[in-house]
Amino acid sequence: MSAPAPAPPRPLRRDIAAALLVLVVWVVPISQGAIQAAPATWWPTIVRDLGSISCLFRHRPEIVSYYFIQVLRDGRREWEPVDERAMFPMEPFGYRSRFDRFMERFGARQEASRLDLARWIAARDRELDSGRSPVVAVRFLAGAQKIDPARPPAGHWQKPAPTPQTVRVLSTHDLRGGVAQGTGAK
Incomplete structure (x- = not known):
């Protein structure tokens, strides 16, 4: 009888934290930018910059x-x-x-x-x-x-x-x- 296959390694906490950081700091603002033409103003400036790269201009300036x-x-x-x-x-x-x-x-x-x-x-x-x-x-x-x-x-x-x-x-x-x-x- 052969030894049971080892269980796949669990993700490290730092990998989970990095994935959450990317999700919150980039994916969510860019998705919001795609829907609303720009990330919300309550995001910090750096996050708005990262999220506004979609270049969607739905509203013309007045x-x-x-x-x-x-x-x-x-x-x-x-x-x-x-x-x-x-x-x-x-x-x-x-x-x-x-x-x-x-x-x-x-x-x-x-x-x-x-x-x-x-x-x-x-x-x-x-x-x-x-x-x-x-x-x-x-x-x-x-x-x-x-x-x-x-x-x-x-x-x-x-x-x-x-x-x-x-x-x-x-x-x-x-x-x-x-x-x-x-x-x-x-």
Whole structure:
């Protein structure tokens, strides 16, 4: 008589935990994204990113948000616009720069993110042209353009020129004196 066949090995706890993690963090959000066009907003950002790769666009946007940066230089009284193409040369998101993507994702809602970006802009401006007066303050402007379904945008979309009627000050960050302070407009 031969020895009975050994029982198949039981799955390890770590294998079960890894399978549950994949199920909860990827399969469930991607399934929800396939049904509802995007994972729910209550998922953490990283999970929403992983779950929104299905690229299903069932709802068209109602508005297009856009942002501008202005700087105040030492010894000057007027705000001047920043050349976004020099500051953020890559455009990995079509005609929108990394700045636009950052502001859409974090900057429009988080004052601390804008303050960090303001410090980076001042330092980057010095790197790009050390002969100019240093940046002592940075302000962020935000605007939105409604999309008219009767006349949808065509061709290469450009940000409209900022005017007091089309944009609002999102926040101003004074970088003088070691400690940067921000004043957000709510």
